[in-house]
Amino acid sequence: MSGAPGPLVTLEVHDALLAARAAGRPVLECSLDLRRSQATVAIGPQRWAWQGREFPYLEHCKPRTVYHFDGVAFQPVARFAGSLIKLVPTEWGPPTFEIDGIKMLPTARVSPYADAERKVGLIQPRGKLVLDTCGGLGYFAGCCVALGARHVDSFEKNPDVIWLRGLNPWSPDSRWSQTPPAALRLTEGDVAGRIQELPAASVDAILHDPPRFGIAGELYSQAFYDALARVLRRQGMLFHYTGTPNKLTSGRDVPNEVATRLRRAGFRTEFDGDGVLAVKAGGR
Numbered sequence: 001m002s003g004a005p006g007p008l009v010t011l012e013v014h015d016a017l018l019a020a021r022a023a024g025r026p027v028l029e030c031s032l033d034l035r036r037s038q039a040t041v042a043i044g045p046q047r048w049a050w051q052g053r054e055f056p057y058l059e060h061c062k063p064r065t066v067y068h069f070d071g072v073a074f075q076p077v078a079r080f081a082g083s084l085i086k087l088v089p090t091e092w093g094p095p096t097f098e099i100d101g102i103k104m105l106p107t108a109r110v111s112p113y114a115d116a117e118r119k120v121g122l123i124q125p126r127g128k129l130v131l132d133t134c135g136g137l138g139y140f141a142g143c144c145v146a147l148g149a150r151h152v153d154s155f156e157k158n159p160d161v162i163w164l165r166g167l168n169p170w171s172p173d174s175r176w177s178q179t180p181p182a183a184l185r186l187t188e189g190d191v192a193g194r195i196q197e198l199p200a201a202s203v204d205a206i207l208h209d210p211p212r213f214g215i216a217g218e219l220y221s222q223a224f225y226d227a228l229a230r231v232l233r234r235q236g237m238l239f240h241y242t243g244t245p246n247k248l249t250s251g252r253d254v255p256n257e258v259a260t261r262l263r264r265a266g267f268r269t270e271f272d273g274d275g276v277l278a279v280k281a282g283g284r
Helices: 011-022 112-122 139-146 159-167 191-197 222-231 254-264
Strands: 027-030 039-043 047-050 053-056 067-069 074-076 078-080 084-088 096-099 129-132 151-156 184-188 203-208 232-241 267-272 275-280
Touching (some): 129 139, 139 151, 139 184, 159 184, 222 254, 254 267, 254 275
Parallel strands (some): 129 203, 151 184, 203 232
Antiparallel strands (some): 067 074, 267 275
């Protein structure tokens, strides 16, 4: 996992710091890395200290926001460059992220990391070369490495999302890609175009977790599914996250559309939870 460059503060941590100060307590045990570990914090009247460094109390702390220390003050882990991209804490610990208020990972019933573990398990990654089409916070890729994948090629086209994962202690550590043979290679680029550069039959399994159809329709197209089939070896497995949109309100049945196009590309398909599990037929 990634080592965040400094403490991360949420409303839960902020309130605990203020409560400890109000009670006159000299120290506080809390998590400064989104519940990955516990830390001991020294409480002072104007500042609090951790690992030999002092930090200010936040003047304003919003819910559903993660703050990082930029060397002077705490700032939200968020960027705006056409879209607002923001790291969002969860009750589970591992955060999700939002683009213009749209949540990118499921969190209602399960931790987004546990959800990724289950889905990665479907493609049985041990010993395999895995293509991770839309890297996001890296939970799919991290679970692949943890479950014994030989190598993961991960693509993420948004540099702001890559910045988020650099501050997220639950995202894969960059050191995984620095020691040959690299377990994980993250490439900043749009997989819709970059997939054409991959050799035919060069991967054993694929994880495809695209943004919703209205944002990235090209990643649901027949041409893209044909490209996935081209790079996947025979009998290779694919998990495609679709979500569970209500066709009565959305006007379309996205999971069925996905399954139909995958079958045209040469896959056998079955629905599994909020996605489609597919196997490349032997004849393609």
